[in-house]
Amino acid sequence: xxxxxxxxxxxxxxxxxxxxxxxxxxxxxxxxxxxxxxxxxxxxxxxxxxxxxxxxxxxxxxxxxxxxxxxxxxxxxxxxxxxxxxxxxxxxxxxxxxxxxxxxxxxxxxxxxxxxxxxxxxxxxxxxxxxxxxxxxxxxxxxxxxxx
Numbered sequence: 001x002x003x004x005x006x007x008x009x010x011x012x013x014x015x016x017x018x019x020x021x022x023x024x025x026x027x028x029x030x031x032x033x034x035x036x037x038x039x040x041x042x043x044x045x046x047x048x049x050x051x052x053x054x055x056x057x058x059x060x061x062x063x064x065x066x067x068x069x070x071x072x073x074x075x076x077x078x079x080x081x082x083x084x085x086x087x088x089x090x091x092x093x094x095x096x097x098x099x100x101x102x103x104x105x106x107x108x109x110x111x112x113x114x115x116x117x118x119x120x121x122x123x124x125x126x127x128x129x130x131x132x133x134x135x136x137x138x139x140x141x142x143x144x145x146x147x148x
Contacts, residue, residue, distance in 0.1 A: 036087075037086055037087055038065060038084040038085060038086055038087065039084075039085055039087055039122065039123040039124075040068070040082055040083070040084060040085075040123055040124055041082075041083045041085055041091070041121060041124075041125060041126070041127055042080065042081070042082060042083075042124070042125070042126040042127070043080075043081045043083060043097045043110075043126065043127045043130050044073065044076065044078040044079065044080055044081070044126070044130060045078060045079045045081065045097075045099065045130050045132050045133075046077075046078060046079070046130075046132045047079070047099075047132035047133055047135070048070060048079040048081065048099060048108075048132070048133060049108075049133050049135065050101075050106060050108040050133060051067065051070065051081075051099055051108040051109075051110070051133065052067070052070075052108070053067055053068065053069055053070055054066050054067060055067045055107075055108055055109050055110065056109045056110070057083050057084075057085065057109065057110045057111075057112060058109055058110070058111050058112070059089065059111075059112045059113075059114055064085055064086050064089045064112075065083055065084045065085040065086055065089070066083070066084050067081055067082070067083055067084075067110060068082040068083065068084045069081070069082045081110070083097075083110060083127075090120060091112065091114055091115070091120070091121050091127075092114065092115040092116065092117070092118035092119060092120055092121060093115070093118040093119050093120075093121050093125065093127070093128070094115030094116070094117060094118030094129065095112050095113060095114050095115045095118070095121070095127055095129065096112070096113040096115070096127075096129040096130070096131065097110055097111070097112050097127045097129065097130045097131070098110070098111050098112075098113070098130065098131035098132075099111075099131070099132060099133035100133075101133070101134070101136070106136075108133060112127075
């Protein structure tokens with residue numbers, strides 16, 4: 001039996017390390033290019049201040065997806081969101097999407113209040129009922145200057 005030289009052993013160790021780093025990057029980075037577990041929903045908001053891509057989407061406090069992208073629709077003057085929702089989560093077109101704040105730091109997320117009597121939505125459909133984020137700074141300044 002032939003023994004491996006030190007260089008070969010180090011090479012194998014480095015290769016295994018690179019494979020582990022790549023795997024962890026994909027798993028921890030929420031990369032979905034290898035998975036068909038999600039469908040896309042569209043939503044338009046008048047204000048998405050503080051919301052970022054990859055922010056969670058929750059229903060009843062349970063994470064069911066994430067924000068894939070945020071773009072500006074200049075024709076309608078709205079912020080356009082693409083939401084990735086797990087396929088096992090069924091929504092109807094009367095669901096209400098709103099932007100909420102979690103914790104003291106102010107991390108934003110999308111909360112969906114599922115409807116019940118509307119038609120089911122599928123891949124690429126739009127949620128029309130939306131509520132923008134509450135402007136806490138504006139409320140505090142109004143309160144501080146007595147304009148409430």
